[in-house]
Amino acid sequence: MDHRQLVNDCLHGDRVAQRQLYDEFAGAMLGICYRYTKSMADAEDVLQEGFIMVYRNLHQFSFAGELGGWIRRIMVNTAINYLKKNSRYQSDLLFQEGGLHPVSDDDPEVTLSTKELAELIRQLPPGYQTIFNLHAIEGYSHVEIGKILGIKEGTSRSQYARARSLLITWINKVSPANQNESSYARPKV
């Protein structure tokens, strides 16, 4: 698809083009939002706000990279801000140092399906979940994650190690994944 023409048409208010842009990227972006949130409703909220930001800032896209990558960055940023502002997640994003979970160095082979793995990631505590998503999937360094979340690099590293270990433990146990709402229960600190 000719994204340049599509973007130009969107900027000119072409409703058909705007819907085309949404249809092309909404599915994958909802998957990203789903990984960062605890429910499909929250994920759709993030998706909605993310696309609002996409259309609002579409004039800034200079075709230096892929349109999908640009939209993805906006969606991740929207998800993180949503988590920060949403009272349901705020207290779990404290990123406090502390040995909440044991650390494992196992590297198991991931035999789970995509959605099963996504459900396990969503089972993580919100702080772990966010850092794991940013580092393992989005590819941000711990320095960048520290800037994004307002934490130290060392905190990001330790939190990620614990998240990784916890996830691996669950993978090894082949934990059952919830289909919709997450069954995550906040750990007692």
Next chain:
Amino acid sequence: MHDPKFEQEVQRKMHDLEFVPSETVWENIRRDMAPAERRRWIAAIWWWLVPGLLALTAAGVSYWRSGPGSIRTVRPGAAVRGSDAAAGKRIGKKNSRGGNVAWNQGGTGNAFEEGVQGASGNGLEGRLQGRRSFAERRQNGIAAQQGRPGKAATPDANLRQRGIEQTTAVPFLTGVRPSAPVMAYTPGRIVGFGSRSEVGAPFLYARPGNTALSGIPRPERSWRFGFSAGAGSSTLEGVQGSRLVYGTAGYSYYSGSANALVPASNLSITAGSPKRFLADVKPDLSYWAGIFGEKRISGRWSVDIGLNLHYYSARLETNEHINYYAPSSASLFQPTAVSFAANTSSGYANLVVDTYLNRYYFLEVPVAAQWRINPRAHLPLFWRGGAVFSYLMSSDAVYYDTRSGNYYKSNGVARPGQASLQTGIMVALPIKRLDVRAGAEAQYAVTGMLRTGSSGGHLAYGGLRLAVTR
């Protein structure tokens, strides 16, 4: 340090994670992007109605204030010199206002990095707290997503008039402030209406410090400017001149223009008494160049106005000299018996037909609308249609007087203001970083070339057009 194989595997699997969002998500987004369409159309109509009325008024005043000119008869066949060219006046003045250039000071265009600034506490925090209803979100805006330091809210009068709420002050693209249309007029004359359309990446203007809109602001539809040019042929439609044929009685003549052997008796040519025949005006080269501004008014419609210099020409056949002749006894059925001999009588030139090239130099203001024919195709096609108001800056032309049978030149006989209709088809070419349109166009003057009478003809033009914006 962990083995990256696990992360790579997780990445690979998560890359395929997709869901189908509910339709309410798009409906909510669409609702935010759909302010009052009707108010916009009404505003657009009023936006063009006032300048249109001014242009028509100026054209009417120009027409009624035009006075008679002098007439100088030119003997057919004599060398015609250039007449005194009428001094051209620069038409009108442009009055355009555009917004300030895009605002993203220091930004990289990377929304995530801007969000990084916000996340670190340096920027303006957003107001979204908890799960709010969609209406609440519209109230509060999403200003903090950008994380930039905000300015005090500066109410935008236009936005208020449209009933859009203003919330947090956010220094990024917000208020839409369309610029005034480009107008060109000449006091006492007129005036072009012209059309020029171009395709280009839109420039989005914003005023720094505008208040954030709640929801998605309508995309900026500011004026875009560029250059255009074209070439083709032009003629004077509805005009006939006369052609004097010189020859010698008693012979058959080979007429170069007719490409045939013409008996003298048919031509009724006698020595020293040329025969007059009707002659049509032939098309000749025409070309133009200029600048224009375009504004999108909807997804498929746009309007444009420009300023061009346009050269027209048309060729008149004034005389014909028959160069070759054969004895009258020669028969057309025995061509081998026909012998041709060059006519060496004095006064005969080698030219078969004497012609005169009428030249016209116009300053034009085209105004047109453009409609995209195929909205979803990769190679956009556009139809253009509009009007061109022209002012005759100078000319070097002869006109035929049917009563006296003479060609003449006159500075004041031509109508200085012309109005034409224009139409064409254009295609947007897939060229990177430039918006280029090319196509064909045709133009026909609804006003006659002469101030009085109909012998002046109507200027007609057809050719190719090229328009470029960045």
